[in-house]
Amino acid sequence: MNRRGLLIILSSPSGAGKSTLAGRLRDWDDTLQFSVSSTTRPPRAGEVDGTDYNFVDVDDFQRQVADGAMLEHARVFENYYGSPKGPVETAINAGRDVLFDIDWQGAQQISTSSLSNHVLSFFLLPPSITELHRRLVSRGQDAPEVIERRMQKSWDEISHWDSYDYVLVNDDLAVTEEKLKTIITAERLRASQQPDLMDHVRTLQQEFEDR
Ligand code: ADP
Ligand code: 5GP
DSSP: OOOOOOEEEEEOSTTSSHHHHHHHHHHHOTTOEEOOOEESSOOOTTOOBTTTBEEOOHHHHHHHHHTTOEEEEEEETTEEEEEEHHHHHHHHHTTOOEEEEOOHHHHHHHHTSTTGGGEEEEEEEOSOHHHHHHHHHHHTOSOHHHHHHHHHHHHHHHTTGGGSSEEEEOSSHHHHHHHHHHHHHHHTTOGGGOTTHHHHHHHHHHHHHTO
16 A cells, blocks of 8 residues: 655754664665755765755855745754755655654744644654763764854753654664664554555445445
8 A cells, every 4th residue: 555755853962863863764764765954064074965965055045945945944053954845745745754854943844834744753862961972072073162062052952852752762772773663663554644545445345335
């Protein structure tokens, strides 16, 4: 049976594990489509334009917003970030799930949009603030002052934890990964994700009446 795609949102304070878990979910199911955000932030070492982000300048970004081409957008850590709408609509209409690594502002905008029935949102909490700091340092991608700014902002992000469908403490990575997979597997079976159910039930009814 066909199904509708889910909009799967992962949010957390920076360093809690969103990108790591998004990567594991994509290895688990290669039909999961990652929503490549557009951002005005400069690329980090190793980041690939068009794969990790679409790296754009502020004028370009604002033009896309003005054209209505963003499903959501927000300013995070002094930069603009947004999720292009076109690839998301194409994927979910074709029954493919889309995975978003976005902040609470973007999650709120998508969760109150016309696609809200198809949203599955997760908030990842770190086991402790000390561990969050350790992870940002061990990632080795940001300068100390950038890490400090991200730590300062972490509480702002954490304070939105209870607007999400599921909240997971990302302590043991393998355990969190399993929980995510289990929940996604179950949520794909929501009645609203299975548009062909009505036809199937009608067929059952016909068969029942013809006995
Ligand atoms: P985010 O995308 O939320 O900013 P990352 O996925 O980049 O976070 O994770 C930050 C760092 O923490 C990375 O070095 C990653 O390998 C590590 N990490 C993620 N999850 C865990 C975990 N459960 N236990 C230990 N380290 C983790
Ligand atoms: P980073 O600069 O570390 O890649 O991302 C910083 C923050 O911006 C993270 O919380 C990330 O989830 C968020 N983010 C990334 N892309 C988007 C997006 O398209 N929209 C929104 N609202 N937030 C995003």
